Amino acid sequence: MPMIQVVIATVLMFFLLVSLHEWGHFYFARRAGILVREFAIGFGPKLFSAKRGETRYTIRLLPIGGFVRMAGEDPETVEIQAGQTIAVRQKDDLVTRIYVDRLEERSGVLLGEVKSIDLEKDLHIRLDVDGDAIRLNVHPQALVVGRGRETQIAPIDRQFGSKTVGQRALSIFAGPVMNFVLAFVLFGAAVQMSGVVVDHPTKVLINGVIDDSPAAKAGLQKGDWVVSVNGQAVGGDIDAFVDMIGTSVGKPMKWVVNRSGEEVNLTVTPGSDGKVGIYPGPEKRQPGIGESVKIAGESMVTWTKVIFDGFRKIVFGEVGLKDMSGPVGTTKVTIDIAKQGLPYLTNWAAILSLYLGIFNLLPIPALDGSRLLFLGLEAVRGRPVDPNRESMVHFIGFAMLMLLMVVVTYNDILGLVRK
Known part of the structure; x- marks a missing residue:
């Protein structure tokens, strides 16, 4: 994928993940009759602003999330006193x-x-x-x-706090739900685009070639099918194929690839790292819709387990701050994946969407999970928690999240500089 397309695809991906999450909040808040003052993508100073109906839509400078500002939860009021x-x-x-x-x-x-x-x-x-x-x-x-x-x-019946616990909980929970729905759809779309491995693969395909790599210099192209290496048939064994490359550091290798039905002879010399700069893949077939739905569901389960295992490692200190990535690191990984092609980027977007939905449901102050926790307490107690105390908890939580974001972003940038 050309670099300009990579950048555009990366921006659109982040925009989709955040905007759909916030749309979930927005849609169900509006359905409950809540006045939504602002629908924002990003934080910080406004870059773009337009008002449609009762809501102002904004794009802000820092692309690290978004928010839906509802009446009764925001400071945008003008006090008018008697005698004025x-x-x-x-x-x-x-x-x-x-x-x-x-x-x-x-x-x-x-x-x-x-x-x-x-x-x-x-x-x-x-x-x-x-x-x-x-x-x-x-x-x-x-x-x-x-x-x-x-x-x-904002008349009292248009304010967030005037609605039932169920209406408020739904308007908050809908954000993460939209991310789960998006993740499921994207997993399915990725499967449709990339296909599924055949039961007994007989080919190793080149799914991508890194620019300026030994493979690119040798003339390898995306879509080539590797027939043999140094006279030895490759078949469908990717692991054996990768081992052959890794044990030939600095040694010219004779490759025969099938390109559009014609055999092409190439000489490929692995670099000092034992790599040639390709993305090999097995032989695949096009799945049916039902199979794609099944695989998408399995992917949701698999990656949910991986995400929670990551949280466990953070809680028990197995992963430190230096090992965590912020927006800069995530963007770099996304760009690297986007270079491999749209199916890979789509699958990665599904993983990020699933992560965003799960992370927002954690009971961390300022996140959706914390707000749902306060609503749960209200439902049990029969009365809400003091709004001032709840606001202070969310404010402190937001400040801590921003501080964490600064630290991991610093680590990201430091890591890029040191490379």
């Missing part, structure tokens, strides 16, 4: 805009001093306008305009 002078604009006898600054520049508005205001339950404003007290009803989607931005009000 504001201006309001009405339509069909309902207040649609509330201005809190630059009042002298507003035209076609009603100016007055706030006597009382309720933008969550009763949705009204009482204003003193030239000595007369008037009561105005507020539209449930009214905008508060101030400090150069517009903020939609």
Whole structure:
């Protein structure tokens, strides 16, 4: 795969993994009637922003995740106090805009001093306008305009905390579920693209050739079928084929490959590492849809065990920080895999999607698993945990995750520099 395609495919892969996860949160929050203020890919400063309906869609600088900001869980509110002078604009006898600054520049508005205001339950404003007290009803989607931005009000029934435990849990759990669904689909797609090994393989195929490698210099091409090496038939035994290469360091080897039905003679000299720069693979066949579904399910089970074994090693200290990879290391591995071809990248994307879903369900503060844990406690206790305490737990957890991300990213970069 050409480098430009590798880069594009890598970016699209990460975008798909994160955006589908956040879409799960977004979709079920909207179904529950929750006001979703922002759908973001990445963290940090905004690179792109566009508002559609009630939600602002943003792409942010740091590509290390994403978030869906729901009303009642975010700090984006504008406080309006009694005694404050504001201006309001009405339509069909309902207040649609509330201005809190630059009042002298507003035209076609009603100016007055706030006597009382309720933008969550009763949705009204009482204003003193030239000595007369008037009561105005507020539209449930009214905008508060101030400090150069517009903020939609969030009536209590549009806030995250007003929904049932089940509705809130579903809007949180849906993110990881989308990653599991995506992983299953991608595993199946990878099988369809790459095929499955035949029961008794008789060929060793070249699935890829690394640029500037001994194999590339010798003229080997992707799709070649290795017939013999040094006069010895290879058949379908990949292990024996690899051993032959590994024991011929620096020695020219006579290869015969079948290329589009014609035999081609090549001389290949393994490098000092005992490699020639190829991705050998066995003979394969095209599977049916049912077989692909079965293999995808088996892959989900296999890789779930591998992922949890990795977590176990971290918990028991078998894997240290220096052995962990962050965004930089993951991106490098992804690029290396993408160079091998779309089937390999698709399978890798499935593994990452599965990992993302499982990791987010861990009971670590700031992750979906922790939020589900708090909802579970609420269901058992019959009342929610103090929102301020829960927010502090998630804030500390998020800060620790960011610190961990900085450390592993530093290790990634240090590892790249030392190579």
